[in-house]
Amino acid sequence: MSRRTPRPRHLWIRGDRAADRHRAARDLLPTAPVRVDCHRGHRGPYTGLGGLLRALVPDVLERWPDLVRAHRVEILTAAPHLHGLLGAEPETLTRVATGEERTRFYSEARSRRTPHGVVEFLKEYRTRREATGRAPQEPLALWFDNVHEADASDLECLVIMLRRCDPRQVLLLVGTGSTSPPGDVGAALARYADPVDAPSRASRPEERGTEELWRAYVASDGTSDDPAERSAWRDADPAARAAAHDARADELEAAGDIGHALGAVPFHREHGGDPAGAGTAALRRALDHCVDLGLYSAAADLGLRGRALTDPDTRQVDYCHFAAKAALALISLGDPHRARELYVELRGRYPLPRVHMSTSYNMAMLYTRFLPREELDHPLARAYASNGVALATLTEDPEERAFYTVFQQNGLALVEMHLGHLRTALKLVAEGVDRLDRETDPAKYRLHKSVLIHNRANVYAGMGMLRESMADFDAVVALDPHYPEYYLDRGNLHRRLGDDRAAVTDYETAMGLGPPFPELYYNRGDVRAAHGDLDGAVEDFAYALELEPGHLDARINHASLLRESGRLEEAAVSVAEGLASHPDSAHLLCSRGLLALEHDDAETARTSLTAALRADPRLYQALVARALLAHAEGAHDEAVRLLDRAAEQSGDDPDLLHHRGLSHLAAGRAALAAADFERALRLPGADRDGILAHLAQCA
Structure with a gap:
């Protein structure tokens, strides 16, 4: 190499x-x-x-x-x-x-x-x-x-x-x-x-006065790394300092740069003359912007800062808003336990139907989706979701009552899916779509209507009702034509229906709607490989790995296709990179073993294939390759044992029967060998000339 x-x-x-x-x-x-x-x-x-x-x-x-x-x-x-x-x-x-x-x-x-x-x-x-x-x-x-x-x-x-x-x-x-x-x-x-x-460099004697120092720190929007400026700012007269922060915030807001509204302006308002008023207002504006764009690290920070400044008794709505948005961000950041603490606090602090309705939904999502696997509790999630539905029905305004009830039922439907109750989930989602159409303004709740139709499409797909699912995917794409995930999902359904051309069209449409993500290229690569375009498939899998090096399925397919194409050095590099991230991957270990066989390195092949079977005792390709190696080394009984296990995975396969027959024959079991050869001859795709020659040896 x-x-x-x-x-x-x-x-x-x-x-x-x-x-x-x-x-x-x-x-x-x-x-x-x-x-x-x-x-x-x-x-x-x-x-x-x-x-x-x-x-x-x-x-x-x-x-x-x-x-x-x-x-x-x-x-x-x-x-x-x-x-x-x-x-x-x-x-x-x-x-x-x-x-x-x-x-x-x-x-x-x-x-x-x-x-x-x-x-x-x-x-x-x-x-x-x-x-x-x-x-x-x-x-x-x-x-x-x-x-x-x-x-x-x-x-x-x-x-x-x-x-x-x-x-x-x-x-x-x-x-x-x-x-x-x-x-x-x-x-x-x-x-x-x-x-x-x-x-x-050696620091020079400070020539600036104390006020000049702390005002420089304010002018830097709190980003200065000068210790003298920061120290002077901490020790400055609180009233003068607060006035300077307010003046700087006014200046930045007048400039109209939305970026400053997410960083410097909230900082200055927090340290200005009205942190609980103007400060929390600035934090809330920044928080909502960051949540809407999925910028969850900043959102969690802004939400917790706003919560700390807000009196929970006199400003209940703001306090709930900061806590709930912070919890949403924390879930996305992988900290569901801290989010649960915030929801539990809100439920204990406020005996209000709206608070309990909202947090019931969120607690249901935690227990059915976001907590670690060992802590998931779908029956408890269903209890929370049912409570949310019950509270939604108490909403006074008829249109809002319809919306909140349908929203809560959508959460309950997800729990029912996780419990395996697909028909119940379908009924809840379908009723929600119909109710929003009947009882709400057509111009309102368009996003949630699209979410419900998308969910119904997924439930149909899970139940094997593919035509009904496709009709819903077509509808949701028409409602929201610039949302790339819908094309990805519809493309996957086209594949299940056998229309690979339409699948690729959807994948490529999604590629043109925004920045790249690996699933699109992985899926298109899978289609290309199925149609014999190995170079195109390798290119797609390689790009998926460039985007997400830890994408295991893309790595397995990339390495396998490189090996099948004869690009053995590239395949070895891909396998090594994959094993660095996934050292226990049975498929990658198997690929390393197959590459070793290509280079007549029996020791590495044996070690790698054995490790692959330790990781996945049912991996067909590893069973067959390890059996062929055993046969070549004269361990014919071991070869037969491995091929027996492989046959449990594949059923009657002419090549496998041919190989097992050869191992029986080499071990002196001519009758068993002949039986395998005769079975192989009855199957399509058999190597008839080779099998007949070996069958003659049995006679």
């Missing part, structure tokens, strides 16, 4: 002061990189990525408007202040629904799609820029500073960019404090970047 050339690496600039990191970055590159400050105190989520797009997009739009249009969804997700320049992205019902009509929220997976789309944008921008002779042979250099203070959205983006961007094309400079950031971003920096320490 040839040794691969080491990939160039990005640069990780470490230093506790921004000024020191700036000097180090300036010394590293001949031309100034595009620099953005990632400190979440400025613009909250996507402070860094949004700043990068704000710097690049106007020029790209002027030169290549088609490139910007192709990535408009992810650009506007990370940089909403560019709406005035680009216009609105294609609307989905989820995006336009407001208030209590917002009954579906984006999954946490959506935040991983945005960086992937931006990576594609940057790579294509670099390619076009070089093709026009602009900065040839130079990478596009991007300088992300203050990463240790970034929001989770920027950290997730940087992890993806560090992995996917080739430094020869898009070079990242990442500035952090002197210690390694925790979690995934620290691991990504260690793997993909070379560290560069930024030496500190």
Whole structure:
């Protein structure tokens, strides 16, 4: 196997002061990189990525408007202040629904799609820029500073960019404090970047007065890393400091930048003259925006900060709003226990029907879906959901009563599905669709109507009623034509109905509606493989793995198709990368064993195939391969035993019977061998000439 050339690496600039990191970055590159400050105190989520797009997009739009249009969804997700320049992205019902009509929220997976789309944008921008002779042979250099203070959205983006961007094309400079950031971003920096320490210069005597120092800290929106400024701010006169915060908030609000409303403005209002009033109002606006866009790390922080400032007795509605939205965000962040604490607190604090109706639904979802598997309790979830339905029926307004009852019944339907009661679930969802059509304004609750129809389509599919399911998928696509998940689901149903061409059309339509996600490419690759387009399938599986390296099914298929295509070195690399993430995968262990057989490495093949069967004793391919190896080594009884187990999986297979007959024959059991050969001859696809020759040996 040839040794691969080491990939160039990005640069990780470490230093506790921004000024020191700036000097180090300036010394590293001949031309100034595009620099953005990632400190979440400025613009909250996507402070860094949004700043990068704000710097690049106007020029790209002027030169290549088609490139910007192709990535408009992810650009506007990370940089909403560019709406005035680009216009609105294609609307989905989820995006336009407001208030209590917002009954579906984006999954946490959506935040991983945005960086992937931006990576594609940057790579294509670099390619076009070089093709026009602009900065040839130079990478596009991007300088992300203050990463240790970034929001989770920027950290997730940087992890993806560090992995996917080739430094020869898009070079990242990442500035952090002197210690390694925790979690995934620290691991990504260690793997993909070379560290560069930024030496500190000797500090000069401070010439600024105390007031100048603390006002500088306020002007930095609380992001300054100057200890003197922060210390002076802490010790400043509270009234003067609060007035300065209010003045700075007024200035930022007048500028109209939505980003500041998610970071700096709430900070200033919290420390201004009216934290419980103007402060909580700013926090609530930012919270609602972040929840609506699926920016859950920021939403959890904003919700808990707002809850801490809100009096639970005099401002019950605001307190419930902050707690409930924080709980929703915590669930999406994988902390259902903390969310449950918040719901239980609300149920104990407020003996109000609306509070108990809402939290009953949420407690049902926790116990049927979000808690760890060992803590799920579907009967208890059904009790909570039934309580929610009962309370919904007490709503006074007829239209609202219909909506709330149907919403609660939809939750109950999910619980019934998890209990295996598909017909009950179908009845609840179908009744909900009919009731909303009869009893509510057609212009209202459009999102929830689409959710119900989508749920009914899934229940139909689970019951095997595929034509009815397709009719509902067609209806929901017509209602919400820019929502990519609907095309993914309908494409999967087309496959079940045997219409692979329509499936691929739906997958490719979804690909054009927003940033990429791996399921689309994995599914299209599966269709291509089924139709013999192995190169196209390998390409799709490889891209799915570029998006999500831990996608096990894509890895298994990618490695297998490379091996079947004779691309053995590439297959070995894919298997090794897969086993690094999934060391107990029976299929990958089997692939390693099959590759070893291709190279006549019997010892590695034996070890790998044995490990595969230890992980999955019923894995057909491993049973057959291990049997053939045993036969070649003269262990004919072991070969027969393994092929007997394989036959339990496949039934009558002519090749398997042929191989088992050979092992019987080699062990001197001519009668058993002849019986296997004769059975094989009666099956389609048998190697008749070879079997007849071996049958003659039996005689």
